[in-house]
Amino acid sequence: MSTHAPGAVRGTIPGTAQESRGASPAAPDPRVPLLVYFSSVSDNTHRFVEKLHARAVRLPVHTGEEPPEIDEPFVLVTPTYGRPDGSGAVPPQVVKFLNRAASRRHLLGVIGAGNTNFGTAFCLAADKIAAKCDVPVLYKFELMGTPEDVRKVNQGLEQFWRQCTQPRA
Ligand SMILES: Cc1cc2nc3c(=O)[nH]c(=O)nc-3n(C[C@H](O)[C@H](O)[C@H](O)COP(=O)(O)O)c2cc1C
Numbered sequence: 001m002s003t004h005a006p007g008a009v010r011g012t013i014p015g016t017a018q019e020s021r022g023a024s025p026a027a028p029d030p031r032v033p034l035l036v037y038f039s040s041v042s043d044n045t046h047r048f049v050e051k052l053h054a055r056a057v058r059l060p061v062h063t064g065e066e067p068p069e070i071d072e073p074f075v076l077v078t079p080t081y082g083r084p085d086g087s088g089a090v091p092p093q094v095v096k097f098l099n100r101a102a103s104r105r106h107l108l109g110v111i112g113a114g115n116t117n118f119g120t121a122f123c124l125a126a127d128k129i130a131a132k133c134d135v136p137v138l139y140k141f142e143l144m145g146t147p148e149d150v151r152k153v154n155q156g157l158e159q160f161w162r163q164c165t166q167p168r169a
Contacts, residue, residue, distance in 0.1 A: 029055070033161040035111075036070055037077035038094045045079050045113045048145040053154050059093050067097035073106050073165055075138065075157065079113040080125040089124040098129065107133050108164050111153065112140040 033054040039045035041061060049056050057074075059067050076098075082089045098104050110133075112126025123140040130137045138160060141149040 030072065030165065033157045034072060034074040035077050036074045038091050044144045045077055048141060049077055051150045054157060059097050063092050063096060069100060070103040070106055073108050075109050075111060076107055077111040077113065078125050080121065080123055082118065082121050082124060090128055104133060107135055109136045109138040109160065111138050114142065116142055
């Protein structure tokens with residue numbers, strides 16, 4: 001029931017090549033994009049985020065743990081975990097994090113991870129969050145992404161970050 005080719009791209013990040021550099025833990029350099037991401041124990045999203053030129057904060061894997069509070073602009077990266085009946089989609093750990101208005105108000109956009117085998121529910125969590133929080137879906141990738149996904153996101157994120165965080169001359 002696949003509706004998209006693996007690695008299919010829909011979103012606002014355009015695609016041309018750029019060398020990727022590794023993501024690093026959040027450091028106090030606001031010029032470098034900040035990603036907040038969830039990844040379960042299967043670590044697909046984590047492996048993708050590791051390849052990005054960004055500061056990165058991972059949300060707790062277990063819902064019992066308290067999510068971090070973020071007080072600066074960030075882009076959220078989240079996989080979709082839907083239930084067979086079509087409900088769910090947004091991981092509870094992400095819901096818990098976004099329920100805090102103090103963090104949510106800094107959300108600039110969403111990057112979705114998923115599996116095209118889920119058809120129309122591919123990356124549904126990103127669509128749901130974008131609609132609810134009125135921010136754009138920047139990109140969608142499958143599983144741990146391809147080298148092309150990494151190139152496109154690195155380039156698009158840098159551009160998006162500049163637009164959102166730097167005053168125009
Ligand atoms: C129970 C379950 C439900 C899932 N539901 C969806 C879905 O509705 N849409 C989608 O695009 N991917 C779905 N996926 C695929 C995951 O989003 C995908 O494997 C993702 O790479 C997991 O990221 P993670 O390893 O970082 O947690 C589902 C996976 C599982 C195990």
